[in-house]
Structures are given as C-alpha cells and as structure tokens.
Amino acid sequence: MKNYTRTTGLMQRGIDFLGSETAILCGAMSWVSERNLVSAISNAGGFGVIACGAMDPDLLDKEIAATRALTDKPFGVNLITMHPQLFDLIEVCEKHGVGHVVLAGGIPPKGSVEAIKGGANPAKVICFAPTLALAKKLLRSGADALVIEGMEAGGHIGPVSTSVLAQEMLPELAEEHLIFVAGGIGRGHAIAGYLEMGAAGVQLGTRFACATESIAHADFKKAFFRASARDAVASIQVDARLPVIPVRALKNKGTEEFTAKQREVAAVLDREEIAMAEAQLQIEHYWAGALRRAVIDGDVENGSLMAGQSVGMLKEEEPVAIIIDKLMAQSEDALTRR
Incomplete structure (x- = not known):
C-alpha cells in the first residue's frame, strides 16, 4: 500500500488501537464476513471482523482457527449481545487470544464487558452507540471504542443518519475517546471528512460485500x-x-x-x-x-x-487490496486539495 501521509496521520489513534495499517474496519456481515474475507481485509491493511451471528461456540472456535491460518494480522470478532451463549462465545475468543471483540445488537448484558476485558487474554471492547446518551453510558461501562452507525447502513439500523450522528457525537466525544464512523460510506472522500471531524477511523460493510475474496454467490x-x-x-x-x-x-x-x-x-x-x-x-x-x-x-x-x-456506488468485483487502496487514495486526494 502506498504512503498516504495525511490520511494515516488522522487515523493514527485508530491504527494504534487496532494494530492494523489503516483504521478501516469491515463491518460484520453474517455469512459474508467469514475467514476468507476477514483474512483478506486484515492482510491488505484493514481490520477484518468475523460475524459470529448465530454461530454456536464450536463453530466460532473453528472459524477463528481457520482465520488465524490465513492471516497473522489482527482481526476482531463480532458477538450479538442477545445470543443465548454469549459468555461461552466470549470464552472462545479468550481461548484464541482475539484482541478485539465487537458487541452488537443492544446494550451488553451485565458482566459481559468485564468478562471480555478481565480474562487470561483480555481483549478490547468495541460497542455500537446509536445515541449520545447511550454512547456515554457504554464508555462509562468499559467500552474501549465506539462505532456510531447511521441509518444509511445495511442490515440492522437505527433511525438517525450518519452525518447527523457524527455532528452530534464527534465534537463531544472524539477528543478523549476512540470513535469510528459507519453507515453510507462508499468512497474515501467521505472518510476524509469524518477523520477531519475527529473520527479515529471508519467502518464499511457494503463496499466489501462484493469483493473478489467475498464468498457471496x-x-x-x-x-x-x-x-x-x-x-x-x-x-x-x-x-x-x-x-x-x-x-x-x-x-x-x-x-x-x-x-x-x-x-x-x-x-x-x-x-x-x-x-x-x-x-x-x-x-x-x-x-x-x-x-x-x-x-x-x-x-x-x-x-x-x-x-x-452506498450500494449504488458498487459497479464491479474488486480485490480487497484494491478497494482499500482506492479508499485511502480518495481520502488523501480530498485532504490534499483542502
């Protein structure tokens, strides 16, 4: 990947937190964000996240091991807070030394954040925050970073647009906390804008769903x-x-x-x-x-x-490495022109 000085500089806090070359996360998409796509994204300098979804602990155990066999770069695991075996899944993540656990689907149940952060292999906790009040509550409860995701996103969504969430939450939280922005991001020009507003990085899902490495039909x-x-x-x-x-x-x-x-x-x-x-x-x-x-x-x-x-911006299948390089180049161009 080329040297994108301005973009990387604004992403540095997110890069340090994730341990990746860029602070570009791939959203966890059930059936799509599995070993092949996740490892490809991490290998290309992004941060892949396994979508546990409805997996049981045995399946997650196999998926993490298979992903580890394909990459030696950092990646995370997304767990659904309402999963009936949530604490067993947390143990699987701990067993494999997963460095980052993303909790999605609602307020984390009592003891879950502590279980993730307090085991033999403690992990960082990333949570989704649809409102400023909930964001503050999650940070007080131990979340190490937040993803604010607007209604433009695919899959489960909240009622407020990304641009409004970013304006409301980044000025209030981004100086002291790590905030990643998601929802409706298809090009690097938007990434540049959110980074300038204080975001530590971004998350994209739709942009990666049709990557060459995606197993989607x-x-x-x-x-x-x-x-x-x-x-x-x-x-x-x-x-x-x-x-x-x-x-x-x-x-x-x-x-x-x-x-x-x-x-x-x-x-x-x-x-x-x-x-x-x-x-x-x-x-x-x-x-x-x-x-x-x-x-x-x-x-x-x-x-x-x-x-x-952002699906309207997708026109062809591309390798993950090309997608990430394009996003970084577009962001760098926008920042340079400014």
Whole structure:
C-alpha cells in the first residue's frame, strides 16, 4: 500500500488501537464476513471482523482457527449481545487470544464487558452507540471504542443518519475517546471528512460485500451491481408490541415476506403461545435464514439482500487490496486539495 501521509496521520489513534495499517474496519456481515474475507481485509491493511451471528461456540472456535491460518494480522470478532451463549462465545475468543471483540445488537448484558476485558487474554471492547446518551453510558461501562452507525447502513439500523450522528457525537466525544464512523460510506472522500471531524477511523460493510475474496454467490453480487441507492430500503414494523429493529436490504420478495413473518409472530403473541423474548428470537432466526439463502444459495428473489445505501456506488468485483487502496487514495486526494 502506498504512503498516504495525511490520511494515516488522522487515523493514527485508530491504527494504534487496532494494530492494523489503516483504521478501516469491515463491518460484520453474517455469512459474508467469514475467514476468507476477514483474512483478506486484515492482510491488505484493514481490520477484518468475523460475524459470529448465530454461530454456536464450536463453530466460532473453528472459524477463528481457520482465520488465524490465513492471516497473522489482527482481526476482531463480532458477538450479538442477545445470543443465548454469549459468555461461552466470549470464552472462545479468550481461548484464541482475539484482541478485539465487537458487541452488537443492544446494550451488553451485565458482566459481559468485564468478562471480555478481565480474562487470561483480555481483549478490547468495541460497542455500537446509536445515541449520545447511550454512547456515554457504554464508555462509562468499559467500552474501549465506539462505532456510531447511521441509518444509511445495511442490515440492522437505527433511525438517525450518519452525518447527523457524527455532528452530534464527534465534537463531544472524539477528543478523549476512540470513535469510528459507519453507515453510507462508499468512497474515501467521505472518510476524509469524518477523520477531519475527529473520527479515529471508519467502518464499511457494503463496499466489501462484493469483493473478489467475498464468498457471496455471484447472483448476490450481481444484484448489488444492478442496484441504486433507493433500492436499499428499510423494513417496516407492523406491530408496536414487537420491537423489531429495522433492517435495510434491497427490495425483493424477501422484504415482503418479512412483513408477513412479523404478522405471523404477532398473531402467536396474541394467543400467548410464546414469550416476547422468543418472538424476537424468531425474527432474528428469520433474518439469519433469509440472509443465507441470498448470500450462499444465490436466491436473490426470496433471500435477504442486506445492503446499505452506498450500494449504488458498487459497479464491479474488486480485490480487497484494491478497494482499500482506492479508499485511502480518495481520502488523501480530498485532504490534499483542502
């Protein structure tokens, strides 16, 4: 990778924290962010993150070991806070000496941050913060860094745009804390802007989903290349009692089926046949299955094509090393011109 002095200088805190050549993280995308893509990103100077998703501890154990066999560079593991075996998964990360654990999906349960940071192989904790109040709470609770992710992102999203979150949170937090910005970032020009605002680095998902090293099905990638920004739509909530986090994905039959799935689960709740926690878990299992159908099987009609609004900038398959180099070059160019 070439020498991008200005960009690297602004990223230095993030680089030191991650141990990578650049402070560019790859968002954890279920079925996509696995050993091949994660190792390729870390080898190319970025910071790959394994998407644990619904994996059990044995599967995660194998995935970390397989990733280690492909790279000697740092990478992280993303764990879902509502996973029923969260503490067992934390033990697997500790066993392998994973240096960074990313907690996503809600407020970390009691004792989880302490378990990650206090074991024989303590790791750094990165959390997602959708609001300033929650960001401050997470930092007080032991988070070493935060990702602020706007609604332009793919997958599970919050209600506020990246640009607004950055304006609200970076001036207040970035001087004393490590804040990474995510959501809607497709080019390095945007990276330059967030770095100038105080971000320690950035996270991109959609930009890497169709990389050459991504195992995503060819038809999945073609759907991304055909899509425009307006094709990546957020799911709707059909029942106020069912607190479903919106998901952004390319509109297809699968997005319509999710609406039907919510109605089905709400009806079961009406009959008091399941508890709320089980209802939410059913929704998460739906997404895991729908995502697998699209990513692995190539069912782009009925599967879930989770994508951020930056999808309109994707036009071709490129190696990870080229993607990272382009992002850094674009950022450097923007900073130089300024």
